[in-house]
Amino acid sequence: MRRKVIAGNWKMNMLPNEAIEYIQEFESLVKDTKNEVILCVPYTDLFYVLNCAQGTNIKIGSQNMHWEEKGAYTGEVSGEMLKSIGVQYVIIGHSERRQYFAETDETVNRKIKSAFANELNPIVCVGETLEEREAGKTVEIITNQTRLALEGLSENQVKNTIIAYEPIWAIGTGKTATSEDANHSIREIRQEIEKNYGKDVAEEVIIQYGGSVKSTNAKELFLMSDIDGGLVGGASLKPEEFAKIVNFE
Numbered sequence: 001m002r003r004k005v006i007a008g009n010w011k012m013n014m015l016p017n018e019a020i021e022y023i024q025e026f027e028s029l030v031k032d033t034k035n036e037v038i039l040c041v042p043y044t045d046l047f048y049v050l051n052c053a054q055g056t057n058i059k060i061g062s063q064n065m066h067w068e069e070k071g072a073y074t075g076e077v078s079g080e081m082l083k084s085i086g087v088q089y090v091i092i093g094h095s096e097r098r099q100y101f102a103e104t105d106e107t108v109n110r111k112i113k114s115a116f117a118n119e120l121n122p123i124v125c126v127g128e129t130l131e132e133r134e135a136g137k138t139v140e141i142i143t144n145q146t147r148l149a150l151e152g153l154s155e156n157q158v159k160n161t162i163i164a165y166e167p168i169w170a171i172g173t174g175k176t177a178t179s180e181d182a183n184h185s186i187r188e189i190r191q192e193i194e195k196n197y198g199k200d201v202a203e204e205v206i207i208q209y210g211g212s213v214k215s216t217n218a219k220e221l222f223l224m225s226d227i228d229g230g231l232v233g234g235a236s237l238k239p240e241e242f243a244k245i246v247n248f249e
């Protein structure tokens with residue numbers, strides 16, 4: 001049985017004092033969960049949140065990283081830097097980064113490799129636009145994104161990659177994919193992994209659903225056969241609401 005992994009993505013929200021208050025409240029609400037809990041926070045919150053979450057079951061991630069270790073890349077943060085302060089996870093290839101910051105399948109792949117080189121676990125986002133969906137291209141898009149993201153990784157690295165299937169039309173819109181629909185897309189992603197890395201790897205990979213997950217729809221989604229938890233944006237900004245999602249059953 002795969003574990004359930006629930007990750008919050010705060011995006012560009014929360015000042016350090018708000019982040020600290022959040023963790024203080026959230027910690028006791030999720031301390032008894034058997035699910036894995038991750039919070040992916042802005043760079044400026046990382047240090048505070050890591051300190052505050054020490055000794056709890058809350059794991060901390062960033063929302064991006066650069067693929068180079070160091071050098072003349074003004075404004076960027078490397079995997080080595082994240083690792084050095086105790087970060088364990090990193091979101092890579094979120095659709096907002098692909099859309100607004102020109103990330104490509106190639107840069108996503110380089111970042112994933114650099115994440116592993118620095119002992120960070122990547123949470124890799126894939127998903128189709130509404131246009132692509134309406135053109136009947138969902139499966140083609142998400143399986144291609146998955147294949148290209150994972151290219152050149154070892155079986156063990158693929159096993160330790162978390163994939164988040166996030167249909168772009170469902171992100172921040174209040175529209176959620178139906179649980180059957182999300183499960184179907186996720187099964188396609190798993191089959192693509194099976195094709196390239198074998199059944200054992202495919203059965204182990206955690207694949208989340210993301211896109212307008214809330215406490216009212218989390219249970220239905222997360223209990224589907226292939227959905228191993230979620231990547232949660234808006235609803236992760238309130239500790240009580242996010243705790244309900246983490247404690248969905």
Ligand code: PGA
Pocket residue numbers: 009166170171172173174210211212213231232233234235
């Ligand atoms: P949302 O965002 O939950 O606000 O739709 C999800 C995400 O972008 O990861």
